[in-house]
Amino acid sequence: MSLRSTNIAKIRGGDFDVLIVGGGINGAVSAAALASRGARVAMVDRGDFAGFTSMQSSNLVWGGFKYMENYELALVRHLCVSRNRLIKAYPANLKEIRFLAALDEHSPYKPWFAGLGSTAYWAIGTFFTKPPKVYSRERLHKAEPAIDMQGVQGGIEYSDAYVVDNDSRFVFQFVRSALNVGAACANYVELTNASRDARGWKAHLTDTDTGETFDCTARVIVNAAGPFVDALNDQLGIESKHQIVYSKGIHLIVPRIVSNEKVLAFFDDTERLFYVIPMGPRSVIGTTDERVTEAVTHVEDEDRDFLLEQINARLDLPKPLTVDDIISTRCGVRPLVVEKTDKSHTDTDWTTLSRKHALEVDPSDSFVTIFGGKITDCLNIGEEVCAAVTELGVRLDKDRRDWYGEPPKATAQEFFRQARLMGLDKLRKRASFETLSTRLWRRYGMRAFAMLEAIRDDPTMADEIIDGAEYVRVELFYAAKTEMITKLDDFLRRRSKISLVLGREVLQDADGIREACELLFGDDADRRFDEYFSADVREQAAGSPQGTS
Numbered sequence: 001m002s003l004r005s006t007n008i009a010k011i012r013g014g015d016f017d018v019l020i021v022g023g024g025i026n027g028a029v030s031a032a033a034l035a036s037r038g039a040r041v042a043m044v045d046r047g048d049f050a051g052f053t054s055m056q057s058s059n060l061v062w063g064g065f066k067y068m069e070n071y072e073l074a075l076v077r078h079l080c081v082s083r084n085r086l087i088k089a090y091p092a093n094l095k096e097i098r099f100l101a102a103l104d105e106h107s108p109y110k111p112w113f114a115g116l117g118s119t120a121y122w123a124i125g126t127f128f129t130k131p132p133k134v135y136s137r138e139r140l141h142k143a144e145p146a147i148d149m150q151g152v153q154g155g156i157e158y159s160d161a162y163v164v165d166n167d168s169r170f171v172f173q174f175v176r177s178a179l180n181v182g183a184a185c186a187n188y189v190e191l192t193n194a195s196r197d198a199r200g201w202k203a204h205l206t207d208t209d210t211g212e213t214f215d216c217t218a219r220v221i222v223n224a225a226g227p228f229v230d231a232l233n234d235q236l237g238i239e240s241k242h243q244i245v246y247s248k249g250i251h252l253i254v255p256r257i258v259s260n261e262k263v264l265a266f267f268d269d270t271e272r273l274f275y276v277i278p279m280g281p282r283s284v285i286g287t288t289d290e291r292v293t294e295a296v297t298h299v300e301d302e303d304r305d306f307l308l309e310q311i312n313a314r315l316d317l318p319k320p321l322t323v324d325d326i327i328s329t330r331c332g333v334r335p336l337v338v339e340k341t342d343k344s345h346t347d348t349d350w351t352t353l354s355r356k357h358a359l360e361v362d363p364s365d366s367f368v369t370i371f372g373g374k375i376t377d378c379l380n381i382g383e384e385v386c387a388a389v390t391e392l393g394v395r396l397d398k399d400r401r402d403w404y405g406e407p408p409k410a411t412a413q414e415f416f417r418q419a420r421l422m423g424l425d426k427l428r429k430r431a432s433f434e435t436l437s438t439r440l441w442r443r444y445g446m447r448a449f450a451m452l453e454a455i456r457d458d459p460t461m462a463d464e465i466i467d468g469a470e471y472v473r474v475e476l477f478y479a480a481k482t483e484m485i486t487k488l489d490d491f492l493r494r495r496s497k498i499s500l501v502l503g504r505e506v507l508q509d510a511d512g513i514r515e516a517c518e519l520l521f522g523d524d525a526d527r528r529f530d531e532y533f534s535a536d537v538r539e540q541a542a543g544s545p546q547g548t549s
């Protein structure tokens, strides 16, 4: 039986303390935190885990430097503390990264003032990162010669952090952590309805891959449906003080346009910050911030043209970027929380709307709703959900804080020692941005020891299967068994970032893609291959099957 079938079998007819609806970052941390504290947990997502908003972020873990513009100092402090805590817990997965901001006539601030702001930001973040710097015009040009210096007065540099692999893989680590301690989690399972009686909730579920329907019961439901929380609450008759509004953001992935391993930051023509973020051999340009009314969005020509125009005006590239340079795109909506009675958001500057989250607990219905949230804030959300569920009468064990974080440093050292002694990094034939040992440790932690064993037994396990994909054979074996990959997009776009980095056209003809399908899907390989490559590109860009429903 596959990992998914085993989990669906557990959910079917199961009785749980908590049923979590939604497997984005909010649902995944909730599952990991609750299950580690002894709750009987089920978590379902109607698409793949992290298949909606949580795969469309900028991959940044940040204290919110830009919220200082609105003097939201308490929020900045809160996010900086969350960022620092995450960096400490995930030394291999989250890295500090420098932001180099060029300040031109579109910047609302002079370099000296921005410098003061970045120092305050550093202090608010308890000096956890490297100190900020102010750059003169000349020093900025030297630091990044690709910046078009016309109109630029100078710059600043400060630190935040980024998710080295990608947001959705980071989310999956929490799903894995929940599975490890007995939670029943299944992707492509939708909560279609639920009713309540004196004993608790009866949930009606549909396997969106096969169409099969089944039920389970739960004392508490946690609504972690991201942009869909309001729709689910309305459907189940749950009343709330808050609601979600949507801000659309897109990213363009292009060949690497700057050599710097820093994030370049610019103010666009509307005085909004946008970035060029390194992603291995690629650069990610984004994002936008546009008020929309629908959760399902696509990259429109005008969004794309806007970003291309902005970046071409700010970088002095050998050749301006065009549509043909775009390898892939990301597009999603930020679920932003507002109070239902507060209508001021309808006429305020959209980009100034706070990025806080809110949790609502409904004791009469034993229901918790998570509104908003950020990847940066995920540990707090896990803890807040545990507190909310306790309030609803579910007894939890003490929080030993073992539901997040990487194995201890000594274990990492032992892994790298074994990898060095077996000559792992010399087995690679291709140049890469990082060593294979670094990559395996980051992606798999303790599970990487078993991979070393497999490579010792059969060195071809260290061969890259798809050229340029940064994935070796042994990873595919383990992914097939332990990462609940149901469709090819789950692997290419979410457990890995292969489709973002290589693009769909390259992948279709890539040597090794068929072997990858066979390893992942066995007898079902051809069907999954055809399903992926025949699907609508916009549907895949939007991220998930629910995008079109």
Ligand SMILES: Cc1cc2nc3c(=O)[nH]c(=O)nc-3n(C[C@H](O)[C@H](O)[C@H](O)COP(=O)(O)OP(=O)(O)OC[C@H]3O[C@@H](n4cnc5c(N)ncnc54)[C@H](O)[C@@H]3O)c2cc1C
Pocket: 021, 022, 023, 024, 025, 026, 027, 044, 045, 046, 047, 048, 049, 050, 051, 052, 053, 054, 055, 056, 057, 058, 059, 060, 061, 062, 189, 190, 191, 192, 224, 225, 226, 227, 228, 232, 247, 248, 249, 250, 287, 331, 332, 333, 334, 335, 372, 373, 374, 375, 376, 377, 544, 546
């Ligand atoms: C452009 C952009 C850039 C961003 N950049 C950053 C950043 O750099 N750093 C940061 O910290 N944050 C960032 N964010 C914010 C962050 O990505 C989101 O706040 C976060 O991913 C939301 O997670 P979620 O779990 O609430 O929602 P989602 O990830 O959308 O998860 C909700 C899930 O619920 C599922 N679902 C809905 N209804 C049902 C149902 N009935 N049954 C089963 N499943 C259901 C959906 O399929 C979906 O997968 C960004 C967001 C965007 C859009």
